[in-house]
Amino acid sequence: MAEPADCFDDVLPEALRFRAPAPxxxxxxxxxxxxxxxDMDAVLQRARAANVGTLIVTGTDLEHAEQAIELxxxxxxxxxxAGVHPHDASRWDNNMARAMAALYxxxxxxxxxxxxxxxxxxxxxxxxxxxxxEAQLGLAAESGLPLFIHERDAGKRMHDILHAWRDDISQAxxxxxxxxxxxLYRYRDLDLHIGLTGWLCDERRGHHLRELVSDIPLDRLMVETDCPYLLxxxxxxxxxxxxxxxxxxPWIVHEIAYWRDISEQALAAATTQTATAFFRLPVIKEPQNG
Known part of the structure; x- marks a missing residue:
C-alpha cells in the first residue's frame, strides 16, 4: 500500500494511516x-489525508437526508x-413523497x-x-437522478422490479x-453498478465476494466504507x-485490488472515474506537487 499520511489526532494508530495512490x-x-x-472536522481531515477527498453521505430518511445536505x-x-431505507418503508406516505421530491x-x-x-x-x-x-423509482425517473439501492436477501424480487423500470430510470x-x-449476473444484465465495502475483508462471510470481484466490470465498480458500520x-x-x-x-481498495489481481493505482483510478461519471461530479484531479 501507499505510505501512511500524517494524521490529525490519535484516533487512528500509525498502522492504519493509509494514503490511496490516487484520489x-x-x-x-x-x-x-x-x-x-x-469530531466531524477531524474525520474529514483524516479522509483528505488518506486521499479520500470526495464523500457521498447517505440519507436514509427525511431527517438524515436533510442533515446530509447540510454537511x-x-x-x-x-x-x-436522499431516500427512505427499506427498514423505514412503513413511514412512506404522500407527505414523505412531496418532501423527498423537493430535496431532489x-x-x-x-x-x-x-x-x-x-x-x-x-x-x-x-x-x-x-x-x-416503487414510489422512489418513480421519483428517480422524474428527477433523472441515479439510484443508491439497498438489497439484502431480495435479489430475485429486486431484479424483477428493476427490470420493469429499467427503461425509465437512469443509472443505479x-x-x-x-x-x-x-x-450479480442478474444485476450485470440490467447494466447496474456495484458498490463493494469491507464485507469482503470479513473472514466469516466475505470469502465468496473475493471470488466475484473480477466478474464486476471496472466501469461498473465503486467502493465505499458504509461507515460507521462494516469495519x-x-x-x-x-x-x-x-x-x-x-x-x-484505502484498505478496502487494497483488498479488492489484491483479489482482483490489479494494482491499487489502477483500481483507485477506475473506481473514481466510474463514481465521478455515475454521480455527475466535477472531475477529480490529483494535486500537483511543488
Missing amino acids: LVDIGANLTHESFTR ARRHPGVYAT TEPEVVAVGECGLDFNRNFSSPEAQERAF VIHCFTADRET PRNLPAKLKGRRHEPALL
Whole structure:
C-alpha cells in the first residue's frame, strides 16, 4: 500500500494511516450517524489525508437526508443522497413523497436513496418495502437522478422490479453488494453498478465476494466504507472504539485490488472515474506537487 499520511489526532494508530495512490470517492458514508458528531472536522481531515477527498453521505430518511445536505453545504467535496431505507418503508406516505421530491431539486443531492428491499430483517413488511421502493423509482425517473439501492436477501424480487423500470430510470448502484454470483449476473444484465465495502475483508462471510470481484466490470465498480458500520476485520492494527470511517477506504481498495489481481493505482483510478461519471461530479484531479 501507499505510505501512511500524517494524521490529525490519535484516533487512528500509525498502522492504519493509509494514503490511496490516487484520489478515491467513498460512495456510501453514514456521516450523519451520532458517532461522528464530536469530531466531524477531524474525520474529514483524516479522509483528505488518506486521499479520500470526495464523500457521498447517505440519507436514509427525511431527517438524515436533510442533515446530509447540510454537511454537503458546509464541506467541499461532500455530497448527499436522499431516500427512505427499506427498514423505514412503513413511514412512506404522500407527505414523505412531496418532501423527498423537493430535496431532489437541491444541488447537493446526487442520488435517490438509500432505498430498496431488505427481506433479511423485514423491519417493514415486504409489501410496504415494495410500495416505498416503487414510489422512489418513480421519483428517480422524474428527477433523472441515479439510484443508491439497498438489497439484502431480495435479489430475485429486486431484479424483477428493476427490470420493469429499467427503461425509465437512469443509472443505479447496488450499494454494499453481498449476494451470490447468480444475483450479480442478474444485476450485470440490467447494466447496474456495484458498490463493494469491507464485507469482503470479513473472514466469516466475505470469502465468496473475493471470488466475484473480477466478474464486476471496472466501469461498473465503486467502493465505499458504509461507515460507521462494516469495519474491516482484517486491518493490520486494532482500532479503539471500532468505528469505521472514510480514512480507512484505502484498505478496502487494497483488498479488492489484491483479489482482483490489479494494482491499487489502477483500481483507485477506475473506481473514481466510474463514481465521478455515475454521480455527475466535477472531475477529480490529483494535486500537483511543488
